[in-house]
Amino acid sequence: MEKYIFLIPLFPLLGFLINGLFGKRFGKGLISFIACTTIGFSFLVALFIWKDLLSMAPEHRIMTQSLWKWMAVGSFNVDLAFMIDPLSMIMCLIVTGISFLIHIYSTGYMWDDESYWRYMAYLNMFVFFMCMLILGANYVVMFVGWEGVGLASYLLIGFWYQGYDNAIAGKKAFVVNRIGDFGFVLGMFLMFWTFGSLSYQDVFPKALELYEHGAMAINSPVMVAICILLFIGATGKSAQIPLYVWLPDAMAGPTPVSALIHAATMVTAGVYMVARTNVLYTLAPTALLVVSLIAAATALFAATMGILQNDIKKVLAYSTVSQLGYMFIGVGVTAYWAGIFHLMTHAFFKACLFLCSGSVIHAMSGDQDMRHMGGLAKKMPVTYITMLFATIAIAGLPPFAGFFSKDEILGKAFAFPYYPMAGKVIWFLGTVGAGVTAFYMFRLIFMTFHGEFRGTEEQAHHVHESPLNMTLPLMILATFSLIGGWFGIPELIGEKLGGVPNLLEHFLEPVFEHSNHIVATVAHPHHVAEPLEWSLMTMSVIVAIIGICLAYYIYMVRGKELPEKLAKEYASHYQLIYNKYYVDEIYELMIVWPIYYLSVLLWKVVDAFMIDGIGVNGPGWLVKRLSAGSRLVQNGYVQTYGAFMLIGLVGMICFYLYR
């Protein structure tokens, strides 16, 4: 089956090329067919490969396929190669599966758009690059995918480019991403310089070898540097502090784009990258500390920004930033499988949430402001139920998916092997964040679906449930929001249920076994006692319930006057949080303006005056001036010429006389 790995990215590439080059002439049905079936085929191939993978023994579950030798420069050899192991398999299934559902949904949501063909082409292009990213067998192919999904993101955020703000948002996303990519590239350079290769199957065994033979200690500076530089790339791509600012603005794009790219797949690339590089990170605990602290801060910080936003998509955007923080907490405390677990469950419920919000926005004739919504539950029952499922999942209530993944992460954070003290802090920030998450998500539900409708008459007439091609993906995703967590049931609960295994952890074990071994021998992690584990679990549920009750009280019981009263009473705090702590403004002042004025200086002074004026035009001017002076020697009088000849003659005679 390994000869067919290349088909997974190939199908979306073909779909992109066909729809991109000829789509303008096709009918919408044909465009949809091409776009959806290509992703469908990719998903099928992924399923077949998965079946093959499962039939192999766990220790040998690696399939590689090298297409051709791409770069061979001296000792630098990079092939266009793919590698399937449990980690990339899971990512592949998630990406192709959810992409397929979102393509189906898009046929409903974007049908009336005049550039439908362009949308479908870009969406296919995105899936192609995302597959390259996760299937790559070396960091260069991963980087191709990394940059490519950034491009797709730019094109899709600014899809309605006729709107100036949409184009600006797209540009912001790309530029901020690029800043992170700079760190990523530096990390790759350092990695090549240290290990002589960028291929996973070269770098990781070599790192382990150096460590085991004592040639490289834990926390060696070069390892820490590589890991932190790579993580800088991840902060850009996966929207962590300080490079998260593009994600809320990215909501200017169509809602299915937000669901696919900015919730389920592209933004998770950073988490995948850290999980893939787990060997190097485990050997550099300082880098892990940086990752998990930044992640915990982001998780809480972004959650606080979500509680006051009025645009339904902005709430979900900040929620995504926050949940990505949780994923990075997971991989940051060496619980790599837990981070991937949350990646999976988050993909389900966040995609569901975004698609449901798209359904609501469609029903509200394009209005995204929650203050105009209300009481939509009766008119849009399917959307309501599915969104409720996804919301309960993200709030972290059992037995829904979010509970298992979030709890696993927080539990492992509490017992962070390398830095137990930091672990407690991270656990605390994460738990508070979970409460805030439950609060703002249920605030969203209550404002949108309950109470009385606050919109205009016209909107009230237009409210309708979405058609099947939009609600079917919702139902599928909502189902997975419920059962998705059952793939990773922790031992504690699994035993009580009669020996249910932790499927995901075992499946991913071969990928992380070296890391787990190093952690066990170096950090001597103490096993968290059962009662403590139960209490941590119950605490997160209680915190979530408190958040829900608080939201219920403020927005349902006293929804008519309390929110406004609180906004007026705590006006300064309200303004601070509502304006996102003015982070965008601070960046604008401290970074954008200096660079802008520096650019103007470089343009007007260095380029126009110095290089053009003095460098290029200068010699010309000098020659002109000199010759203008010199030509006056020829004045046309013979006697002048005669006089000079005489002087020269006398000079020569003297020269030869007195030599």
Add this chain to the structure above:
Amino acid sequence: MAGINEYVILSCILFGLGTIGFLTRRNALILFMSVELMLNSINLMLVAFSANRADMGGQVMVLFIFAVAAAEVAVGLAILICLFKHARSVDINKFNVLKW
């Protein structure tokens, strides 16, 4: 009797007068006469040395110089007549068109 020194000094004085005349006079005919004066001063010096050293080479050279000088004057005066027809004057300051 005048020794060789006197002849050399006379020749130099004549050459100097010819040069000054060439460089400062405006009339083209005077210029020609100055050039002739310079040439003849050299002739004088050549003959003087020839007599002094009993070497015939000097006198032979003088014959060559006479011929060349005559030819040169012929051509020069022909050019001057053409110029005169154009500018109605022999003032050389009028002929400064080949300039910047």
